[in-house]
Amino acid sequence: MKIQRATTWSLGLIVAGALFSSQAYAAKIPDCGKREPSKTLPTPQNSEYDAYRNAKTSAVAGGPGNTVFNNNEKRLPAAGKDEIYYEYYLGIGGDGGAGSHRAVLLVQTPAGKRKLLERYYTQDHYASFCSLKN
The missing domain is CATH 3.10.450.30 (Microbial ribonucleases)
Structure with a gap:
């Protein structure tokens, strides 16, 4: 159970990092x-x-x-x-x-x-x- 939570948490951090990367930010340039x-x-x-x-x-x-x-x-x-x-x-x-x-x-x-x-x-x-x- 602890390994599954750690994996889920890690995946969440990776997704969050991708969302806040420069490429994701660039999409906000009007x-x-x-x-x-x-x-x-x-x-x-x-x-x-x-x-x-x-x-x-x-x-x-x-x-x-x-x-x-x-x-x-x-x-x-x-x-x-x-x-x-x-x-x-x-x-x-x-x-x-x-x-x-x-x-x-x-x-x-x-x-x-x-x-x-x-x-x-x-x-x-x-x-x-x-x-x-x-």
Whole structure:
């Protein structure tokens, strides 16, 4: 009887761990609400949308501006093997600084061709994210 309880308890802990893993948490990241980033991102004269398009191109090409996003707060799913998050500024703040709007892109980086896997947007400097589809 004691072995059965211990086994049940262990299985319960394993299931709980799976539910609270980064992948399970990632399911809680909401969709940004629209399929077109141009309709989702704040677009004063489309400047942020243009910056987002440039970020996607740079992420896949491995070009300049690829600043690694370390996901220290664990608000996004953990990057897997041969995957890296890159962050991109999407505008200029009212004080002339970088502002709080960012795109965070998950890129698969095996030897050879790079591939854009996931796209996230934050307008509050990483306090919250939503998922972009395009």
